Amino acid sequence: MTAGTVRPSIAVLERQLTLYRRLWRASVFSSFVLPVLFVISIGIGVGGYVGSVKGVDYLSWIVPGVVASTAFQMALGESTYPVLGDFKWSRAFHAMRATPVQPNHILTGHLLYLLFRVTTAVLAFLLVVLFFGALRSPWAVTVPLVCALLTVATAAPVSAFAASIDSDSHFTLLFRFVMIPASLFSGVFFPIEQLPGLIRPVAYVSPLWHAVELCRSATLGTAPPWPVAAHVGCLLVWAVAGTLLAARRFRRRLED
Amino acid sequence: MIFARGLVKRFGDFTAVNGIDVEVAPGEAFGFLGPNGAGKSSTMRMISCVSAPTSGELRILGMDPVRDGTRIRARLGVCPQLDNLDPDLTVRENLTTYARYFGLSRVEGRRRADELLDFVQLSDRAGSMVEPLSGGMKRRLTIARSMINEPDIVLLDEPTTGLDPQARHLLWERLFRLKQRGTTLVLTTHYMDEAEQLCDRLVVMDGGKIVAEGSPRSLIETYSTAEVVELRFPDGLDLNADYAAKMSGIGERVDPLPDRVLLYADDGDAALTEVHQRGLTPSSVLIRRSTLEDVFLHLTGRTLVD
Amino acid sequence: MLTTLAAARSMRASRPGLSTTRVGAVISRNVGALRSGPAYWIVLVSGFFEPLLYLLSIGVGVGALVGDLTVYGRTMPYAAFVAPAMLAVSAMTGALAETTFNVFFKLKYVKTYEAVLATPVRPVEIAFGELTWATVRGSFYTAIFLGVMVALGLAPVGGALAAFPATILVSLAFGAVGLTISTLMRGWQDFDLLTTGQFAMFLFSGTFSPVQDYPAWAEILIQITPLYHAVELVRRLSLGVYGPGLLGHAAYLLVMLAAGLWFAARRMERLLCP
Numbered sequence: 001m002t003a004g005t006v007r008p009s010i011a012v013l014e015r016q017l018t019l020y021r022r023l024w025r026a027s028v029f030s031s032f033v034l035p036v037l038f039v040i041s042i043g044i045g046v047g048g049y050v051g052s053v054k055g056v057d058y059l060s061w062i063v064p065g066v067v068a069s070t071a072f073q074m075a076l077g078e079s080t081y082p083v084l085g086d087f088k089w090s091r092a093f094h095a096m097r098a099t100p101v102q103p104n105h106i107l108t109g110h111l112l113y114l115l116f117r118v119t120t121a122v123l124a125f126l127l128v129v130l131f132f133g134a135l136r137s138p139w140a141v142t143v144p145l146v147c148a149l150l151t152v153a154t155a156a157p158v159s160a161f162a163a164s165i166d167s168d169s170h171f172t173l174l175f176r177f178v179m180i181p182a183s184l185f186s187g188v189f190f191p192i193e194q195l196p197g198l199i200r201p202v203a204y205v206s207p208l209w210h211a212v213e214l215c216r217s218a219t220l221g222t223a224p225p226w227p228v229a230a231h232v233g234c235l236l237v238w239a240v241a242g243t244l245l246a247a248r249r250f251r252r253r254l255e256d
Numbered sequence: 257m258i259f260a261r262g263l264v265k266r267f268g269d270f271t272a273v274n275g276i277d278v279e280v281a282p283g284e285a286f287g288f289l290g291p292n293g294a295g296k297s298s299t300m301r302m303i304s305c306v307s308a309p310t311s312g313e314l315r316i317l318g319m320d321p322v323r324d325g326t327r328i329r330a331r332l333g334v335c336p337q338l339d340n341l342d343p344d345l346t347v348r349e350n351l352t353t354y355a356r357y358f359g360l361s362r363v364e365g366r367r368r369a370d371e372l373l374d375f376v377q378l379s380d381r382a383g384s385m386v387e388p389l390s391g392g393m394k395r396r397l398t399i400a401r402s403m404i405n406e407p408d409i410v411l412l413d414e415p416t417t418g419l420d421p422q423a424r425h426l427l428w429e430r431l432f433r434l435k436q437r438g439t440t441l442v443l444t445t446h447y448m449d450e451a452e453q454l455c456d457r458l459v460v461m462d463g464g465k466i467v468a469e470g471s472p473r474s475l476i477e478t479y480s481t482a483e484v485v486e487l488r489f490p491d492g493l494d495l496n497a498d499y500a501a502k503m504s505g506i507g508e509r510v511d512p513l514p515d516r517v518l519l520y521a522d523d524g525d526a527a528l529t530e531v532h533q534r535g536l537t538p539s540s541v542l543i544r545r546s547t548l549e550d551v552f553l554h555l556t557g558r559t560l561v562d
Numbered sequence: 563m564l565t566t567l568a569a570a571r572s573m574r575a576s577r578p579g580l581s582t583t584r585v586g587a588v589i590s591r592n593v594g595a596l597r598s599g600p601a602y603w604i605v606l607v608s609g610f611f612e613p614l615l616y617l618l619s620i621g622v623g624v625g626a627l628v629g630d631l632t633v634y635g636r637t638m639p640y641a642a643f644v645a646p647a648m649l650a651v652s653a654m655t656g657a658l659a660e661t662t663f664n665v666f667f668k669l670k671y672v673k674t675y676e677a678v679l680a681t682p683v684r685p686v687e688i689a690f691g692e693l694t695w696a697t698v699r700g701s702f703y704t705a706i707f708l709g710v711m712v713a714l715g716l717a718p719v720g721g722a723l724a725a726f727p728a729t730i731l732v733s734l735a736f737g738a739v740g741l742t743i744s745t746l747m748r749g750w751q752d753f754d755l756l757t758t759g760q761f762a763m764f765l766f767s768g769t770f771s772p773v774q775d776y777p778a779w780a781e782i783l784i785q786i787t788p789l790y791h792a793v794e795l796v797r798r799l800s801l802g803v804y805g806p807g808l809l810g811h812a813a814y815l816l817v818m819l820a821a822g823l824w825f826a827a828r829r830m831e832r833l834l835c836p
Contacts, residue, residue: 011356018353019344026754034761041765042620045775049628049640058627091340097306098334099357099405100326169604176608184619194626255307 012109064215065188071147075154083162103250137221150211156242163249263312272298274464287458295464296444333402372400392423412443448548483524610703613652646797647769656700661740685830700733725800738822745829
């Protein structure tokens with residue numbers, strides 16, 4: 001990135017942060033309180049009946065999964081209505097387009113904003129589960145990095161989708177048929193080896209599964225099922241392909 | 257400032273702009289006049305470097321909009337047809353945020369924002385959200401926003417469409433001051449009075465083409481007469497064409513419209529006397545100065561705003 | 563649509579008590595929206611997937627790690643414990659989605675009701691109409707879900723038949739409260755609070771683990787909230803665990819229904835006919 005790219009992207013990020021200053025209170029619930037409640041209900045409540053998974057107590061086992069799925073849901077959610085809205089309702093992206101800010105900068109600014117949002121939520125969550133004793137390895141410090149990569153791998157393709165559609169009812173379907181199934185069957189709550197053989201490859205494709213496994217190996221200090229490079233590689237493919245696609249969609253939507 | 261030769265914009269099979277030539281000089285207030293769908297907005301979008309011309313030559317500030325779009329946009333101010341203010345930001349934040357898009361420092365952005373709020377008379381609303389503002393206030397804010405980078409050219413796409421008369425006059429007054437400061441203004445409108453108020457020079461567009469060009473005064477002189485007599489008849493709905501036929505030869509030209517008959521003459525009173533002499537008894541008569549509306553009617557055979 | 567409008571108009575002079583025709587007109591407006599396009603249909607029909615996916619993920623997936631569970635003195639697979647809870651949840655979410663999100667939208671933005679009230683339809687009739695529609699939607703989800711439960715062997719047919727009327731009551735109770743909530747909403751940001759509350763109940767109402775596991779104070783807190791009673795009622799009926807406790811849970815939901823409806827009608831009256 002050259003200096004000419006950085007400055008307009010930062011300006012877009014600043015706009016998002018100015019908006020966020022008004023909205024952060026409401027988002028504390030969804031991005032922080034809910035994941036903690038989830039850990040208490042499933043990790044501790046149900047965990048009491050589970051005992052241990054692969055030699056690890058259930059709470060410690062699902063915590064990294066919940067972290068990753070929180071990042072996944074935030075990145076996905078924040079790239080739906082907000083992105084479509086800035087194209088269609090407030091037309092804020094069109095307003096930016098009339099200045100030296102280019103479609104690429106708009107996309108970059110949006111992704112930077114999500115990195116900020118996800119990272120703060122992940123750090124706060126890690127701090128809480130630290131007190132639950134669910135972080136068992138110093139490698140846990142790499143969890144925010146994995147979540148950052150997952151954020152781009154998720155937000156970029158979803159932003160491309162949001163830039164391509166005209167009706168927001170598509171999002172309900174995206175939540176129902178992509179977000180919820182992905183969150184529930186990507187190894188967050190139970191190992192994907194339990195999935196029927198036919199469905200398992202779908203989990204292998206999901207960026208969330210790779211992030212879950214990386215986070216889990218980080219907080220537990222164990223080796224992930226695939227080589228680290230393979231998991232990171234899959235996430236990178238999503239991130240790079242998604243970003244290229246989104247850049248194209250943004251450009252097309254803001255032209256003509 | 258702006259130079260276009262044989263400019264064309266096509267969307268699939270539809271030709272929105274069909275080979276126009278335009279030249280705008282520094283400090284000029286230039287207007288594109290025409291009905292909806294005449295190709296004004298497409299032309300504006302090409303000038304504001306968000307839509308690439310299909311063919312023809314276009315130079316803005318001496319640069320090529322496709323290659324140097326970013327550098328050109330840095331020196332343009334754009335006020336789009338539909339307000340695209342940030343509804344979740346305050347009035348002032350809308351300006352300071354926008355200043356950052358041009359790479360201005362925060363301090364400079366705040367300084368200019370306050371100055372511009374003063375200019376568009378919105379200082380007392382600086383901390384308010386955008387949503388409760390009236391249409392005229394939003395428009396003024398959009399114009400203030402378009403000036404945040406101290407642009408060489410301000411592009412205004414139908415600046416007063418949808419505003420009440422009072423708000424329009426306030427806006428015109430502000431735009432006139434802007435012009436006095438030496439800013440080049442380029443605007444589109446389908447209001448005659450707006451074009452006459454603001455434009456030094458204008459082109460009349462219809463069906464993607466330029467059908468006439470000149471100052472408002474010279475267009476009226478060329479394509480119309482000094483005065484126009486508007487005549488309404490009680491049974492005019494079906495018979496206006498007949499009445500018009502009976503008036504032929506009076507003045508320079510007679511135009512029957514669905515609701516009235518227009519009689520073009522340099523001396524309206526004399527023409528009216530002649531109408532009465534022919535035994536015609538209109539239910540109402542209005543003698544007025546000729547306007548751009550008459551020019552447009554003469555050029556295209558249609559009224560501008562249906 | 564035109565016939566209902568004409569029928570409503572002809573009754574303008576009399577203004578009798580609660581008119582079933584006019585309540586019907588409010589419902590038929592919603593059914594009319596179904597014809598507006600495939601998007602709303604897909605959104606509506608796919609609504610039952612969410613609890614189903616939770617059942618498969620937590621009930622079956624995590625259930626494999628849990629093994630069997632003993633509640634009400636019976637031992638059962640974990641999925642059989644979670645399934646009725648998800649059933650109650652789907653009745654709740656189906657009814658709430660319709661009476662909060664959609665009603666709020668109509669109330670605040672599209673002003674549907676102001677147009678409806680220009681006819682002799684009264685606010686209380688709007689409330690009844692919306693509630694009926696929400697219950698139809700909720701019951702549609704629960705009927706499918708019960709079918710799935712029987713197919714997966716998580717409930718006997720008799721239990722499913724006994725639980726179905728209970729899920730209708732759950733839809734009605736949550737729908738009525740949802741109507742009240744949508745008249746109290748200030749803006750979309752309040753939906754965050756509602757969703758959070760809904761989600762917290764979803765996690766802790768004896769849905770995934772028995773409430774007896776919680777500390778006493780938490781158990782009491784949970785017993786105050788509505789979803790707990792819905793889950794208990796539906797679970798006991800579907801498993802065939804009868805007892806006087808059932809009446810208590812049902813009474814809770816009935817009171818909720820009556821109070822919700824009463825408040826909603828009053829609030830609508832005040833909002834729409836000031």
